[in-house]
Amino acid sequence: AQRVTQPEKLLSVFKGAPVELKCNYSYSGSPELFWYVQYSRQRLQLLLRHISRESIKGFTADLNKGETSFHLKKPFAQEEDSAMYYCALEGAGSSNTGKLIFGQGTTLQVKP
């Protein structure tokens, strides 16, 4: 079964502290993994995806196929990083319709 697990509902850190938002997935194949972010009163938007291997707003995420994880990291949190973060999985292959399977989401709260 395809599943995404984000074990933490809330992660609270102080400004300048490192951040790691955990994401584990279950998929029998090679999925595409994404992190989406929703800032207060804004729409869901893409933060980053594993195939691009970019760093966006200081965030990085490495796909670990052995541990089936795609944790999101940032070395120094900023107050403006406070938001809801969703890890999402998309199946690969010719029958892929592009549906996204989301984790439960983690609220990141960065305190001054």
Added chain:
Amino acid sequence: EPEVTQTPSHQVTQMGQEVILRCVPISNHLYFYWYRQILGQKVEFLVSFYNNEISEKSEIFDDQFSVERPDGSNFTLKIRSTKLEDSAMYFCASRIYPGTEAFFGQGTRLTVV
């Protein structure tokens, strides 16, 4: 910057009534989706739509639900006879093709009373 727009932002309806949620996807996108999020729960996939037909639907998307793209720009989700448990935030999304960035609308909050 182009964006996905959804109307209305909030809809209150009586149980048993039909509702239509509307979305205008980004114009050059080919794949369209509806998701929903019940309060306090995860965002769940409902249906994907490509080439004027449903390409995949979830177990949630039963006979009470339907989608259509009537005029080449709007993408609608109809719930024929709403139930209390249909109360949720409904998100429309579009993308050029699978694997690319999915662009989401602001959502429609549906409240069934």
